[in-house]
Amino acid sequence: MDNTFYRHLNKGLMMALLLVAPFAASSQIKGNNGAAIIPAGLAWAKNSVNTVIFRRNSLVTFKDTQYIAYYDEAQNVVLGKRRLDSKDWYLKTTPYKGDATDAHKSISIMIDGDGYLHMTWGLHGEKLNYCKSVSPGSLELTPKMSMTGFKEKHVTYPEFYKLANGNLLFLYRDGASGNGSLMLDSYSIQTREWKTLQDGWINGEGQRSPYWQTVIDNAGTIQISWVWRETGDVATNHDICYAKSDDGGITWKKSTNEKYVLPITAANAEYSLKIPQKSELINTTAIAVDEKNNPYIVNYWKTAKDSVPQYRLVYKKDDVWQTQQISNRKIPFSLSGGGTKRIPISRPLLIVAQKHQKKHVYVFFRDLERGDKVSVAINKNIDKDKWKFKDLTKTSVGLWEPTYDTELWKDKRILNLFVEHVEQGDGETIKELTGQKAAVLEWGIK
Structure with missing residues (x-):
């Protein structure tokens, strides 16, 4: 028998093994306040790399299938999928590894x-x-490839967003902390090719860098907010800025619809709120929109009147940017220093929903003062400045930060959070923790 026979035999055996590969057993775990947790597989937990808030996305749903991605305990990239009506995951360890210690x-x-x-x-x-699946719905991946080949040597904070027509946007920082600019690529499902749409259109001018958060609103407008950082020291974060694009990222406007002359810099940016350096202002948090596509931004910082960093909401009402304090924390902390910090609270995630003609605002977070559980602050009438708090897990999730399935929320108004109990050392160090599973937390927003 020749080699061709053996090649076909081996291929057939591999296909058979894939077809009968077992699903990961996933018994649902009951959380607090109506939350349910669906575990996947064992995941890297020695730092927060699987749960950092700038993952776009950790979870994503297409039609009736949800996908998950995480590093396992050997730092392999694992992909998984499940039907939305099932608690069972099909998991596949990919050929790719990453330095999960960072x-x-x-x-x-x-x-x-x-x-x-x-x-x-x-x-x-x-x-x-970068790679993609070899076919729709598959967890088998292509070899690594470039997107455009332009400014792809110093990439940080890669994020995907999907437009209503099925095309994708890809945002990332070119450069370094305190010396970087924001790039924007676009992918066409017709040509199956990427192109550079914007080269450093939010630009640090070699003196600072933007740390951003983005949402695609109900009309297809890209809305983005960001803080500036002057150096690698987190304490040099300052200010909250804003821009939007209603033509897929080609031209950009302020919230007043005044057109920006690109690039957007510290000199010509619209400032939603001026916040000085050393205010413990964190970077890379969240932006969301209401049913009328009005922007809401959530972050934390301290003020001259309050030495404790508090979660705060920034939003526009009657053409004026407003600020509202959410939390009433008691424990102070400092963000001074570089790298990933070990911080007693997580960066917050924001969801805005319309209920009974009222805007309901939900801020998901983790706080040492609440036992490091998955928590949510709820305001069902933003005009009354009244927040209520609930815990969605019974036990600690360590140094977790919230990320969610953006497409499931956008398409079906169903909230799924990626959850895992993780650790995090200060300044990019790790702490020993094993035996933790990546999971999905389902919670019905009421």
């Missing part, structure tokens, strides 16, 4: 309008790691 080097995934999965991983100022 919490910046997270995995981001998205499904395009044709059902192809796109993935980046392991990036903190390195050459782009």
Whole structure:
């Protein structure tokens, strides 16, 4: 028998093994206040790389299938999928590994309008790691490839967003902390090719860098807010800025619809709120919109009147940017220093929903003062400045930060959070923790 026979035999055996590969057993765990937790597989937990807030996305749903991505305990990239009506995951260890010891080097995934999965991983100022699935719905991946080949040697904070037509956007920082600019690529499902849409359009001018958060609103407008950082020291974060694009990222406007002259810099940016350096202002938090596409931004910082950093909401009402305090924390802390910090609270995630003609605002977070559980602050009438708090897990999730399935929320108004109990040392160090599972927390927003 010749080699061709053996090649076909081996291929057939592999296909058979894949077809009968077992699903990961997933018994649902009951959380607090109506939350349910669906575990997947064992995951890396020695730092927060699987749960950092800038993962876009950790979870993503396409039609009736949800996908998950995380590093396992051997730092392999694992992909999984399940039907939304099932608690069982099909998990696949990919050929790719990442340096999970650096919490910046997270995995981001998205499904395009044709059902192809796109993935980046392991990036903190390195050459782009990017691949996609070999076919729609598959967890088998292509070899690594470039997107455009332009400014792909110093990539950090890779994020995918899907437009209503099924095309994708890819945002990332080119450069370094305190000396970087924001890049924007676009992917067409018709040509299956990437192109550079914006080259450093939010630009640090070699003196600072933007740390951003983005949402695609109900009308397809891209809305983005960011803080500036002057150096690698987190304490040099300052100010909250804003921009939007209603033509897919080609032209940009302020909230007043005044057109920006690009690039956007510290000199011409719209400032939603001026916040000085050394205010313990954190970077890379969340932006969301209401049913009328009005922007809401959530962050934490301290003021001259309050030495304790508090979660706060920034939003526009009657054409004026407003600020509202959410939390009433008691424990102070400092963000001074570089790298990923060990912080007693997480960066917050924001969801805005319309209920009974009222705007309901939900801020998801983790706080040492509440036992490091998955918590949510709820305001059902933003005009009354009244917040209530609930815990959604019974036990600690360690140094977890919230990320969610953006497409499931956008398409079906169902909230799924990625959860895992993780650790985090200060300044990019790790702490010993094993035996933790990546999971999905389902909670019905009421």
